[in-house]
């Protein structure tokens with residue numbers, strides 16, 4: 001049986017394929033189109049599935065219920081009715097062209113089922129937090145003895161995700177995209193001055209209420225906050241204006257209030273195993289503090305907890321089967337350039353140790369926002385200045401954004417104050433005091449790092465980390481996604497080669513071949 005999962009028309013469209021109950025493929029549309037957070041119907045992803053797997057689909061699982069979204073518009077925002085109605089009609093025709101059988105999951109159940117069925121737990125608390133689904137913005141479900149019981153729901157317009165996005169917009173960044181930047185900026189700020197003001201934005205009556213006196217997302221499709229917020233916090237920052245200490249303090253206050261709310265809900269529903277999902281589950285800083293602020297001992301966050309992952313979640317809500325822990329689900333390509341050399345992992349490790357920067361391209365592309373060793377830029381984390389070099393000459397992005405380390409799981413607690421299983425880079429943890437100055441390129445200003453633990457002994461990246469350890473004593477590499485600022489991760493070897501030539505990388509590895517910058521490549 002072929003089941004096509006689809007998520008579309010909000011942000012991060014995606015599609016996946018289950019064949020006879022097994023997940024065989026998943027990819028976001030943006031990886032094909034190059035348009036970041038592409039929300040269009042995932043025609044290119046579906047075309048890839050048709051060409052490489054099957055063009056006959058017994059069922060489509062769609063990630064949410066379009067009719068309930070329309071109902072929300074009737075209740076809260078009349079202005080958005082024509083847009084939602086038009087999208088729903090277009091969607092219906094697009095789905096019917098592919099298959100006459102359609103299962104519509106609900107938005108938050110798609111999030112929750114993806115995190116649960118990809119987790120190692122039978123009993124767990126499932127928590128989903130995002131901007132908004134159909135009407136829900138937060139949902140807590142208890143999974144016990146094979147049964148799911150809803151414990152809490154928060155509904156629109158009250159939304160932690162939209163609050164985070166609105167302050168992201170206030171700080172001059174793009175909502176649904178700039179939240180990472182605000183999270184990075186928060187580490188440079190002090191929340192104490194704005195805490196009192198932020199307390200006015202949120203209260204816990206009826207679960208959670210955002211003070212809508214300051215916000216407009218329920219009445220406008222373009223602006224998320226109003227002049228009352230400006231009166232409360234001061235002038236908002238425009239995108240090209242310099243970032244001041246005040247902006248950093250406001251970012252820190254936002255992060256503080258988000259964490260407080262997250263721990264509030266988790267402490268209302270104490271437990272041992274937590275499956276976290278929804279766009280807010282990308283907030284690694286908050287995730288890294290869950291254990292010390294709640295009863296939870298084990299945390300699972302899937303590789304793509306936001307709406308992109310919900311194409312898988314919709315299928316899992318229908319199938320109710322477990323899926324393996326594997327993020328490498330997208331397309332794979334190979335291409336032989338002339339003048340290549342066979343890949344020698346020890347040589348790459350030696351060059352990394354000398355300070356060379358490596359573009360590392362391997363097999364199937366990662367599903368989710370993070371590069372996990374198949375489309376990565378790698379560098380030596382022990383070298384001072386490496387962060388600035390990569391930021392300025394390769395990634396061409398804001399200097400305040402930190403880079404993340406990948407570390408062998410066996411050595412994780414030697415260098416970091418964490419022993420968790422974190423294969424998908426979704427927790428920010430403390431770097432041990434004594435190693436902070438030795439790992440300058442991956443230690444953030446507040447002494448933390450967003451780690452990725454590497455487990456698979458057969459993988460090339462594991463072997464590279466091992467080899468780098470013999471060179472440098474550190475089984476740790478700086479890992480950032482293989483792309484430049486505002487571009488999507490490279491998909492094909494041609495994309496990788498183009499980015500390699502346009503930036504200040506030294507070595508390019510494509511599957512089993514390697515190239516030096518000065519090699520003549522045809």
Ligand SMILES: [Fe+2]
Nearest residue numbers: 130278279307
């Ligand atoms: Fe969502």
